[in-house]
Amino acid sequence: MVDLVHDDTGATLTLADPLPLDSGRSLDGVRIAFRTYGTLNAAKDNAILLCHALTGDQHVASPHPATGKPGWWVRMVGPGKPIDTDRFHVICSNVIGSCMGSSGPAALAPEGRPYAMRFPVITIRDMVRAQVALLDALGIDTLHAVVGGSMGGMQALSWAANFGERVKAALVIASTSRHSAQNIAFHELGRQAIMADPQWNGGDYYAETGTDPRPDPRKVGPESGLAVARMAAHITYLSEQGLTEKFGRRLQDREAKTFGFDADFQVESYLRYQGLAFTDRFDANSYLYITRAMDYFDLAEEHGGRLSDAFAGTKTRFCLVSFDTDWLYPTSESRRIAHALNAAGAPVSFVELSAPFGHDSFLLDVPALDRVVGGFL
Amino acid sequence: MVDLVHDDTGATLTLADPLPLDSGRSLDGVRIAFRTYGTLNAAKDNAILLCHALTGDQHVASPHPATGKPGWWVRMVGPGKPIDTDRFHVICSNVIGSCMGSSGPAALAPEGRPYAMRFPVITIRDMVRAQVALLDALGIDTLHAVVGGSMGGMQALSWAANFGERVKAALVIASTSRHSAQNIAFHELGRQAIMADPQWNGGDYYAETGTDPRPDPRKVGPESGLAVARMAAHITYLSEQGLTEKFGRRLQDREAKTFGFDADFQVESYLRYQGLAFTDRFDANSYLYITRAMDYFDLAEEHGGRLSDAFAGTKTRFCLVSFDTDWLYPTSESRRIAHALNAAGAPVSFVELSAPFGHDSFLLDVPALDRVVGGFL
Numbered sequence: 001m002v003d004l005v006h007d008d009t010g011a012t013l014t015l016a017d018p019l020p021l022d023s024g025r026s027l028d029g030v031r032i033a034f035r036t037y038g039t040l041n042a043a044k045d046n047a048i049l050l051c052h053a054l055t056g057d058q059h060v061a062s063p064h065p066a067t068g069k070p071g072w073w074v075r076m077v078g079p080g081k082p083i084d085t086d087r088f089h090v091i092c093s094n095v096i097g098s099c100m101g102s103s104g105p106a107a108l109a110p111e112g113r114p115y116a117m118r119f120p121v122i123t124i125r126d127m128v129r130a131q132v133a134l135l136d137a138l139g140i141d142t143l144h145a146v147v148g149g150s151m152g153g154m155q156a157l158s159w160a161a162n163f164g165e166r167v168k169a170a171l172v173i174a175s176t177s178r179h180s181a182q183n184i185a186f187h188e189l190g191r192q193a194i195m196a197d198p199q200w201n202g203g204d205y206y207a208e209t210g211t212d213p214r215p216d217p218r219k220v221g222p223e224s225g226l227a228v229a230r231m232a233a234h235i236t237y238l239s240e241q242g243l244t245e246k247f248g249r250r251l252q253d254r255e256a257k258t259f260g261f262d263a264d265f266q267v268e269s270y271l272r273y274q275g276l277a278f279t280d281r282f283d284a285n286s287y288l289y290i291t292r293a294m295d296y297f298d299l300a301e302e303h304g305g306r307l308s309d310a311f312a313g314t315k316t317r318f319c320l321v322s323f324d325t326d327w328l329y330p331t332s333e334s335r336r337i338a339h340a341l342n343a344a345g346a347p348v349s350f351v352e353l354s355a356p357f358g359h360d361s362f363l364l365d366v367p368a369l370d371r372v373v374g375g376f377l
Numbered sequence: 378m379v380d381l382v383h384d385d386t387g388a389t390l391t392l393a394d395p396l397p398l399d400s401g402r403s404l405d406g407v408r409i410a411f412r413t414y415g416t417l418n419a420a421k422d423n424a425i426l427l428c429h430a431l432t433g434d435q436h437v438a439s440p441h442p443a444t445g446k447p448g449w450w451v452r453m454v455g456p457g458k459p460i461d462t463d464r465f466h467v468i469c470s471n472v473i474g475s476c477m478g479s480s481g482p483a484a485l486a487p488e489g490r491p492y493a494m495r496f497p498v499i500t501i502r503d504m505v506r507a508q509v510a511l512l513d514a515l516g517i518d519t520l521h522a523v524v525g526g527s528m529g530g531m532q533a534l535s536w537a538a539n540f541g542e543r544v545k546a547a548l549v550i551a552s553t554s555r556h557s558a559q560n561i562a563f564h565e566l567g568r569q570a571i572m573a574d575p576q577w578n579g580g581d582y583y584a585e586t587g588t589d590p591r592p593d594p595r596k597v598g599p600e601s602g603l604a605v606a607r608m609a610a611h612i613t614y615l616s617e618q619g620l621t622e623k624f625g626r627r628l629q630d631r632e633a634k635t636f637g638f639d640a641d642f643q644v645e646s647y648l649r650y651q652g653l654a655f656t657d658r659f660d661a662n663s664y665l666y667i668t669r670a671m672d673y674f675d676l677a678e679e680h681g682g683r684l685s686d687a688f689a690g691t692k693t694r695f696c697l698v699s700f701d702t703d704w705l706y707p708t709s710e711s712r713r714i715a716h717a718l719n720a721a722g723a724p725v726s727f728v729e730l731s732a733p734f735g736h737d738s739f740l741l742d743v744p745a746l747d748r749v750v751g752g753f754l
Contacts, residue, residue: 023636025636117638120636180617180620180626181617181625182621185645185648188644188649189608191638192604196570196602224574228566228569231562231565235566240557243557244559247558249555249561249675259498260498261494265558265672268562268565271566327617
C-alpha cells in the first residue's frame with residue numbers, strides 16, 4: 001500500500017520502509033513531496049525525472065506556493081517546450097534535507113518535534129535513494145531521462161552511476177562530479193555565517209507547531225546569517241563579467257556616494273535584496289544539510305577513486321553542458337566527466353555554451369541550451 | 378612644532394591641523410603611527426614609502442606587537458634585500474581608519490570616547506593625504522619611490538596621480554585602479570556579516586578605556602561576524618588552483634567523513650582558523666571603514682572619467698606587477714593601468730608573474746617578484 005496524499009500544490013509520499021543512508025543510519029517515515037507535469041503513458045516509459053538545485057524545489061513549471069513566483073524552469077518545461085509535457089511525464093521531487101515538504105531538519109520527527117540538528121547528515125546518493133523509492137511507489141521502472149543542473153546534475157550523475165539500469169539518458173548541466181576546495185570553502189563560509197548567528201541556537205529555532213508537519217521557518221531563526229550565506233552564494237552564481245555588465249560601479253538611486261554604509265552601489269543593493277528575500281522561502285538548517293551533502297559529493301571516491309569506474313558498463317547515454325562563464329562548476333569539470341565517460345565507453349555528447357550569466361546560465365534565457373536539451377531528449 | 382612620540386614599536390605623529398577629507402568633512406587631531414627602517418641620508422632623497430594592504434600595518438620588517446609574528450614583508454625589506462635598508466630609508470605608516478595606532482573608529486574622539494561609527498568615511502586619497510602630512514612633518518619633500526601591493530598599490534597610484542611631483546617612482550603590485558562590482562560584492566558580504574552580528578551593536582562595542590588612546594578591541598565586539606568576513610576575504614586571496622593544491626578534498630586529522638558539521642575538510646579548518654585568528658588582531662569597525670574606502674576607489678572617476686588623465690604630465694616612472702592566478706585584481710586590471718600610463722606618455726614597465734598563490738602571491742615566496750622589485754628600485 002502506498003501512502004500518497006495529493007493537494008493543490010502537488011503530492012506527498014510517505015515511505016513505509018526506513019530509508020538507508022550513506023552514513024550508516026536510516027531514516028523512518030520519510031516524506032517525499034513532488035509534482036508532476038504531463039501524462040504517464042501506458043507503457044510507463046515516458047517519464048523524465050527533473051532534479052532541482054540547492055535551493056530549488058518541485059515547483060518546476062507552476063507557481064511557488066510561498067512566493068507566488070513562476071516555477072523555476074517554466075521556460076524549459078511545458079507543452080511544446082524543450083522538455084515537452086505533451087510528450088513526457090515530468091516528475092520533480094523536493095530533495096530530502098530540504099524544506100518544501102520532503103523530510104528535512106524542519107520536519108517533525110516521529111516523536112512530534114522538529115528534527116533540527118538531529119536530522120541525519122545526508123548525501124547526494126541519499127537524495128537519489130529517496131527518488132528511487134518514489135519511482136517504485138509510482139510504478140515507474142525506467143526513466144526516459146534524468147535531468148538536472150548544478151546540484152541537480154550531481155543527482156543525475158549519481159542516478160547513472162548507482163541506478164544506471166533504470167536511466168536511459170542523463171542530462172547534466174553546469175555541474176561537477178565532485179566539490180572542489182573552493183566550492184567547499186564558499187559553502188563553509190555560508191554555514192559559519194548561519195551558525196554564528198545567535199538566533200541559530202544550535203539549530204533549535206523552530207516554533208513548536210504541534211500537528212503541522214512542516215513548521216513555518218519564516219518567522220524565526222537565523223535570518224541574518226542565512227542572508228549572508230545567500231549573498232556569498234550569489235556572488236558565485238554570477239561571473240565577474242556578468243556582475244560588471246549588470247551593475248558595474250553604478251550607484252543605486254542616488255547621484256553621488258553618500259560617504260556612509262548604506263547600499264550606495266547597485267551591486268550592494270542587489271545582494272542585500274537577494275539575501276533578505278531568501279530568508280522568506282528557505283530554512284537555514286536545510287541550507288546547512290544540503291550544502292554538506294554537496295561538499296561530500298565525490299563520485300570517483302564513491303567508486304574506488306577512479307571516475308570512469310563509476311560508469312563501468314553503463315548503457316545510459318549522456319549529455320553534458322557547461323557554460324564558459326561559470327566559475328563555480330567550470331567547463332573543466334564537465335570535461336573531466338566527459339573523459340571518464342569516454343574511458344568507460346559510454347555514449348556522451350559534451351558542449352560548452354557561451355552565455356554571460358555565469359553559473360546561473362542554466363536557469364536563464366540561453367536559447368542554445370533550449371536547443372541542446374530539446375535535441376537530446 | 379611637530380608632535381612626534383617614539384616608543385619601542387615605532388612612532389606616532391599627531392597632526393596640528395585638521396585633515397581635509399574627500400567627503401567634505403575634516404578630522405581633528407589625526408594620529409599617524411609609523412615605523413622606519415634604514416637611515417635617511419643628508420639630502421633626504423633616499424626615502425621609500427611602503428603602503429600596506431587592507432589588514433596590514435606599519436610593522437613591515439619587525440615583529441607585530443600583538444601577535445609576535447614577523448613583519449609582513451620581512452622577506453622583501455631589510456639589509457641586502459630587494460628593498461634594501463642599507464640604501465633606503467623605508468617608511469610605513471598605519472593608514473587612517475585602521476587600528477594599529479593611527480586614527481580610526483577605535484580611537485578616542487576629542488571628547489574622550491571612541492569614535493565608533495562617528496568616524497568619517499574616508500577614501501584611499503584621504504589615507505594618502507595623511508601620509509603626505511607625515512612626510513611634511515618628517516621634512517621629506519620627495520620620495521625615491523612609493524611601493525605597495527593590493528590596497529597599498531591603490532595608495533601608490535593615488536600618490537602618483539595626486540602628488541606626483543613628490544614621487545620619483547611608483548611600484549604597484551597586484552592592484553587595481555578601481556574596485557569592480559565583484560570586488561565590491563565580496564566586501565559588502567563581509568560588512569553585512571559584521572553588521573548582522575548583534576555584538577556589533579551599531580558599532581558601539583568598545584570598552585570605555587578612559588585615557589587609553591587605543592582601546593583594546595580584542596575582547597569585545599562582533600567577533601563572529603568579523604571572522605566570517607575574513608573567511609570570505611581569504612577565499613578571494615587564494616586561487617582555485619591554489620586551494621586545490623593546498624587542500625584539495627583532503628580531510629583534517631581524520632580517516633573518514635564524520636557525517637556532521639565539524640571541519641571535516643582541511644579547507645574548512647583553514648578558513649575557521651583564519652577567521653578566528655583575525656579577530657585577535659583587527660577591529661571590526663576598521664574593517665568596515667577600510668573596505669568602504671577600497672570600494673569607493675576609482676582613480677578614473679576622480680579625474681573626470683578617463684584614467685590617463687589621472688597621470689597627465691606625470692614625471693613619475695612606474696612599474697606594475699600582476700600575478701597570473703590573482704582573480705581579485707587580475708592582470709587585466711594592471712594592463713588597463715599600463716595602457717592609461719602609455720596614453721599619458723609615462724615611463725612604465727609592466728610584468729605579469731606566474732605564481733600559484735593567487736592574490737596572496739605578493740606577500741609570499743615568489744623570487745621573480747624580488748628581482749622585479751630590486752631591479753626597479
